[in-house]
Amino acid sequence: MDREPLQANGESIMPDSSHFVSAASLRLRLDWLNRLRWGAVAVVLGSVLVVGPWLKLDLPMAGILTTAGGLFGLNLLYVVRNRRLPPVNIRSEIRLVKVQMVGDLLILTELLNLTGGLENPFFFIYIIHVILASLLFKGREIYQIAALAVVLFTGETLGEFFGILPHHHLLSAGDMTHELPFVLAALGAFWLVMFTCAYLGASIMKHNRAIKDELVERQASLVQADAEKMEFFRFVTHEVKSPVSTAQSAVEAALELDGDGLSTPVRGLLERGLGRLEQANRMVRDLADLTRGGELRQSEKTELDLGSLVAEVVVRFEELAASEGVGVMMKPLTAPVILHADANMVDKVVANLVGNAIRYSGGAGVVNVAVIGDADGVVLVVSDQGIGIPAEDQKRVFDEFFRTQRARELSGLGTGLGLAIVRRFVRRMGGRITLESEVGVGSKFTVRWPLEIGNDEETS
């Protein structure tokens, strides 16, 4: 997908004449246009040096080789320019492509003139130019290329017909290029094919363009909706935090100061209330984590050994694991796995995944934790042999407040925010998280981070 919607000067560039939104993305396409041109040179040379003598064609070799040499030279120039000069802006880049395509059409026409004109079936190559134009340009520009091709080839054909241009026979039998009905029929068919191609190319690309625009628009509105949701969560967290926290302190103080003097039912009621307040406070803390805004500052990034960090988290969860009757295994590492990231965020990710794996193991089995480092980045895998997540819920487990039916039955303590925090933190650090799970078999969460963690825009 073409990103970089802005130029260095901040000017929005979505030129009317092209599908491309950045000079860099257009450059990538030009690379294969250059490769195509090398192919054309090879085909011309192969044809005149191998096929020509084999079919005993009497062709003006000097002219053909000079023209092919011209194409070779021009393409070399284009390639060197593309490699040496960085793209400045898309408008100048598009202008250059147009110049290149006009040059290509002129060279093709010249080669056709040297190799039989209308007799040479390679005049179909004009169609390739129209298709290329429909990939690179849109609307009028495509028809302009088609029209130029039509004018050039019609001129060439009529030029030969009227004897203005020399005709080089390709075929030994007869000379069709001077048969008016044939010339007219062939040109008519050629015009029809060229403009039909231009029309189809333009329509298909217009349709694609509309789909792409819609996708971009939807993506933008999703990002906007997500930002608004986070803002709302932040507001609610801010407003709710203080009363809930004070209420919890009040109940705790009451139980602490006079708990023994209370009747059992009253004490029970207060303890229940305290339990719910603690839950509400957990929710507030998780929401605060979830809505922790701003970009990852350079100062927040430290060089950390993911292996040691994960090992520390595993130790922290030993007590919970033992009380749940679950074993936690971590594959020993032979070398440190270094990650440049926010240690606090990575800790939260690991702790949420390991904690969940233990809590939802169903009181048995083993949680396996693995850290793998390679040239592409760092991988963290947390797998359990627990209750598993139904297929229909797997996409939603990362949504805020979503908890599977089974998770709700198993633990009343969860806030439904743990995995939402995990996904948000993983993405903020430029990573990806995937889930494989089967009910009754277990779940496996895989986090992949690039080695150098950047600032993800949370759009993925």
Added chain:
Amino acid sequence: MSAKTILIIDDDIDLVEILRITLEAEGFRVVDAQSGERGIAMAQAENPDLILLDVMMSQVDEGFQTAYALRQDERTMETPILMLTAVTDQTGFEFDPSRDKDFLPVDEFLEKPVSPRQLVDLVRKHMPTKI
């Protein structure tokens, strides 16, 4: 020996009441102020043995400003300050007294919700043994 005095600076009057009852039950004398400015005046007047200071009052950083002012005044320069914080939830700040000591001259951070047991333990830990 007279009871040790604790000054609570917090604009949440319910929390102040909870802390007061908890601390008075432990034999401390409690005075309070609902803003940083009044807290500083109260500290100068009462010469407390320890100060409990909230971070966020009417202004986001009111507690920080108050802590600086208290540390600059020679009457309260040495008074232990326990800072009540919920800032972690708000701005993404994470306090670590060992790391932030130079940055912010308080003796301990206590995250809300404040547990009475933990509060009393920390107060006893930081309460000067001699006046």
